[in-house]
Amino acid sequence: MGIAPRLSGQYAVVGVGESDLGIVGPEYTELSLQVQASLRALDDCGLKIHDVDGVFVQPGPFERMPGLLLAEYLGIQPRVNDTTMVGGCSNLQHIEHAIAALETGQCQVALIAYGSTQRSARTRKIGGVPEDPRSPRGQFDVPYGLLSPIGPYALATTRYRHLYGLEDEELGEVAVATRQWANLNPLAYHYEHPLTMEQYLKSPWISWPLRRDDICLVTDGGGAIVVTSMKRARDLAKRPVSVLGISSRSNAHYWIPGIDDLLTTGASITGPEAMAAGGVTYDDIDILEIYDAFTTMPLLAVENLGFCRRGEGRFFFRHSRTGPGGEMPMNTSGGGLSYCHPGMFGIFLVIEAVRQLRGECGPRQVKNPEIVLCHAYGGVLSAESTTVLGKE
Amino acid sequence: MNGHPIAEPTPLTMPFWNGLEKRQLIIQRCNTCHRYQFYPRNFCIHCESRVLTWEPVSSRGHIYSYTITMRAPGPDVAVPYVVAIVELEEGPRMLSNIVDCDPFQIEVGAAVVADFRRENPNESMLLVFRPA
Numbered sequence: 001m002g003i004a005p006r007l008s009g010q011y012a013v014v015g016v017g018e019s020d021l022g023i024v025g026p027e028y029t030e031l032s033l034q035v036q037a038s039l040r041a042l043d044d045c046g047l048k049i050h051d052v053d054g055v056f057v058q059p060g061p062f063e064r065m066p067g068l069l070l071a072e073y074l075g076i077q078p079r080v081n082d083t084t085m086v087g088g089c090s091n092l093q094h095i096e097h098a099i100a101a102l103e104t105g106q107c108q109v110a111l112i113a114y115g116s117t118q119r120s121a122r123t124r125k126i127g128g129v130p131e132d133p134r135s136p137r138g139q140f141d142v143p144y145g146l147l148s149p150i151g152p153y154a155l156a157t158t159r160y161r162h163l164y165g166l167e168d169e170e171l172g173e174v175a176v177a178t179r180q181w182a183n184l185n186p187l188a189y190h191y192e193h194p195l196t197m198e199q200y201l202k203s204p205w206i207s208w209p210l211r212r213d214d215i216c217l218v219t220d221g222g223g224a225i226v227v228t229s230m231k232r233a234r235d236l237a238k239r240p241v242s243v244l245g246i247s248s249r250s251n252a253h254y255w256i257p258g259i260d261d262l263l264t265t266g267a268s269i270t271g272p273e274a275m276a277a278g279g280v281t282y283d284d285i286d287i288l289e290i291y292d293a294f295t296t297m298p299l300l301a302v303e304n305l306g307f308c309r310r311g312e313g314r315f316f317f318r319h320s321r322t323g324p325g326g327e328m329p330m331n332t333s334g335g336g337l338s339y340c341h342p343g344m345f346g347i348f349l350v351i352e353a354v355r356q357l358r359g360e361c362g363p364r365q366v367k368n369p370e371i372v373l374c375h376a377y378g379g380v381l382s383a384e385s386t387t388v389l390g391k392e
Numbered sequence: 393m394n395g396h397p398i399a400e401p402t403p404l405t406m407p408f409w410n411g412l413e414k415r416q417l418i419i420q421r422c423n424t425c426h427r428y429q430f431y432p433r434n435f436c437i438h439c440e441s442r443v444l445t446w447e448p449v450s451s452r453g454h455i456y457s458y459t460i461t462m463r464a465p466g467p468d469v470a471v472p473y474v475v476a477i478v479e480l481e482e483g484p485r486m487l488s489n490i491v492d493c494d495p496f497q498i499e500v501g502a503a504v505v506a507d508f509r510r511e512n513p514n515e516s517m518l519l520v521f522r523p524a
Contacts, residue, residue, distance in 0.1 A: 127465030133400035140431045143518055144489050145396040146475045147465055154459035155477060162457070162500035208460035208472075255431070257477045257485045262457055 002247025002273045002386075003099055009278070011099045012233035012240035013389065015045030016351040019222035021340040022189050023119050030060045033115030033222030033342075034070055041224035046237035047109060052226075054080035054107030056094035058344070060116055061123045070113060080107040086250060087378025088291055090114075091223075091347035092385035096246045098227045108228065115222030116342035124218050124343065126150070126206075136255050147207045150215060152256040152380035153294040154207040159262040160296070161209060164311035168209075170318070172200040174295040175213045175337055177323030182334025184324060184364035189217050190338040214295040216336035216345070223347035225354070230392070241354045242392045244278025244371070247271075248385035256380050263300060263310070266384035267375055271305035274386040275373070282307060285388075286369035287356055288322070288330040289349035291376040292337050298322075298330060301375050305386070329366045332356060346376035346385070353389050394489070395469035398515055405432045407446040412517040415508045417451045419484060420444045430484035451506035452524060453480040460495045478504055478521050492522040 017040025019033040034057060042049060055078045057066045067081040080101045084093055091112055098110035118124045128148025131138040146152070160166050179195035182188035195213065203213035233240035249266040253259045275281070288307075290298045303313040307328075316322070322330035331337070333352040336345040353372035355361050374387045401409040411418030421428050424441035428449065435442050458476035474490040476498075490498055491507060503524035510517045 125465070126463060127396075131397075133397060134402050136431050138397070139399040139401065139405060141487050142397050143394075143399050144475050144487050145394060145461060145465060145469060145473060146459070146487060147461055147463070151459055151461070151475060155457040155475075158459060158500060159457040205460070205462040208462055210459075255487075257487045262477075 002245060002270065003096060003277055005277045005279070007099060007103060008244050009242045010230055011102055011227060011243045012230045012392065013225050013227055013243065013350060013354050014233045014236050014238065014240050015041040015047065015226035016354045017041035017044055017224050018187065018351060019115060021187060021221035022219050024117065024220040026120055028117055028120065028220065030062050030066065030115040030117060031069055031073060033117065033220065034113040034224065035073060037115065037222040037224035038074070038111055038113045041111070041226050044238065045226055047226060049074050050076060051109045052076055052111045053078050054098060054101050054110035056082045056098055056110060056112040057114065058085040058090040059083055060343070078107065080110070086383035088293065088344040089248070089346050089376035089378040089383055089385040090344060092246070092350070092374065092376045092387050093248045095227060095243065095350070095387060096248055096385065099243065099246070102227070102229055108232070110227040111224060112227065112347065113222065113224040114344060114347045116344065117220050118343045119218050119220045141255055149380050150207045150210055150294060153296050154210045155256060156262040156300065156381065157209050157296045160299070163263070164314065166314050168201060169197060170314040171214055171295040171299070172197050173317035173320070174292065174298055175200050177317060177320050177326065178292060178331050178335045178337045180320070180323045181332050181364055182338030185334050185339055188334035188339040189219055190334065210294060210296070216293045216341040217338070219340045219342050221340045221342035223351050225347060225350055239358060240392045241357045242390045243387065244280060244390045245274035245276065245388040246386065247273035247277070248383070250383045251381060254379060254382050259381060265300055265304045265381050267301050267304035267386065268306070270384050270386040271375065274388045278388045278390065280371055280388055284371050285373045287332060287353065287366055287372040288328060289332070289353050289372060289374040290330060291345050291349060292331055292335045293341070293345065293377070295337070297377060305373070305375060324364065332361065332364055332366060349374040349376055350387065350389070357389060357391050394511065395466055401516070404434060408432060409516055411448070412508055412519055416448050417506045417519065418446050418448050421447045428482040428484050430486050450481045453478045453504055453521070455490065455498065455500055455502045455504060456485055457500055458490065458498065474498060476521070489520045490522065491520045498523070
């Protein structure tokens with residue numbers, strides 16, 4: 001059910017930071033990016049490394065026990081060490097776990113960190129990561145050459161086209177509006193590269209019906225956020241951002257044919273639960289930050305979260321409605337499509353939401369946002385988490 | 393064969409793979425609730441019964457969804473090729489390739505029938521589907 005309504009507003013995101021992003025080069029490691037982002041997030045709120053007594057970090061291709069390594073490097077002995085790994089929504093689930101640990105007194109200051117060198121280390125392959133050939137995926141998926149993770153999202157997109165119709169331009173609207181946000185963010189990989197609908201429609205098919213420009217970036221990068229109680233947050237450097245609601249779910253499939261319905265995702269449960277915990281309605285939400293590894297993901301999210309009816313998501317993005325100046329700003333950093341995408345984007349949704357709520361976003365700042373909804377996926381529509389953040 | 397990594401059957405899944413060698417599609421059926429399931433498990437995903445048998449099925453189904461792979465994942469892989477989720481008449485869904493078709497002419501809902509391919513003599517037979 002996510003966090004209980006009585007916990008809404010009791011915990012806050014107090015510090016955020018990115019590491020260097022883009023193509024960082026071979027001298028960086030997952031750890032060095034986690035540490036760089038962590039120090040920036042701690043400096044952002046004025047807490048010290050030794051204030052941290054809860055560490056939350058998911059394993060990447062290089063470290064099996066990244067929480068122990070990060071704690072050792074930082075020179076701390078955390079009471080809570082959580083390495084939940086459910087793909088791209090892991091860091092959102094870490095916020096939920098952090099609140100549980102803070103509420104039960106297991107820790108006082110939670111550091112959530114992420115780092116990936118997937119671009120420089122060339123650990124990302126279009127065919128996906130190697131699978132045990134005896135596993136369900138190894139026996140009943142891999143032999144058919146489904147690209148991963150784009151293939152499962154292409155399957156969902158085809159199903160959507162079949163049931164509701166979907167024009168190429170309707171996915172293109174997501175890519176183009178997101179790029180416009182990136183063109184306002186100096187940290188974005190595509191800061192200096194505009195994308196027109198014409199260019200989008202010329203980009204090559206990779207796994208039809210998805211094109212190159214439907215796919216997120218492959219970059220390096222890291223991020224970190226610091227979560228603590230609202231009571232403590234009020235004494236820190238910046239105005240805290242309140243966690244109003246959060247809800248997560250693992251869906252009952254890891255192997256994509258195991259999904260009951262390719263177009264019904266956990267967002268239909270986590271979205272309403274996270275909003276209900278905070279007493280938030282759809283009209284209250286000023287900005288959406290939705291994991292956009294593929295353009296189809298925001299489309300499925302707005303329908304499943306309940307912002308529109310099934311089959312109407314394809315109209316949601318029309319006329320740059322989610323772009324700069326639009327009535328429903330979405331992925332204001334430039335998203336995974338155009339800002340950065342170091343493999344698991346969840347933490348970057350929260351970093352951007354916090355900055356927007358603080359009013360720190362310069363040319364891309366949305367006017368006076370009060371509430372931001374973040375939604376992330378993990379695996380192949382396999383896990384999800386919705387977090388609703390608000391101004392204190 | 394098609395250039396993709398090959399499967400390694402386990403004792404649990406061996407009846408499925410042995411069936412393919414005889415050009416038969418054999419999947420698990422529950423002795424208690426009589427429903428079919430795929431992939432093989434050591435219990436019934438529907439009713440939790442531990443007693444399942446292996447049964448030949450119709451080999452007919454339809455395309456639940458598909459994608460046309462246009463970018464090869466490896467140097468030995470020819471594109472385009474179709475990867476689909478096929479729903480069997482008996483209910484379970486499975487991932488497969490749709491062969492003997494123009495990839496740009498197939499549709500969701502199209503009827504398909506099982507076929508069996510072995511392109512390298514050292515490898516196991518692979519289940520694929522073709523338009524019915």
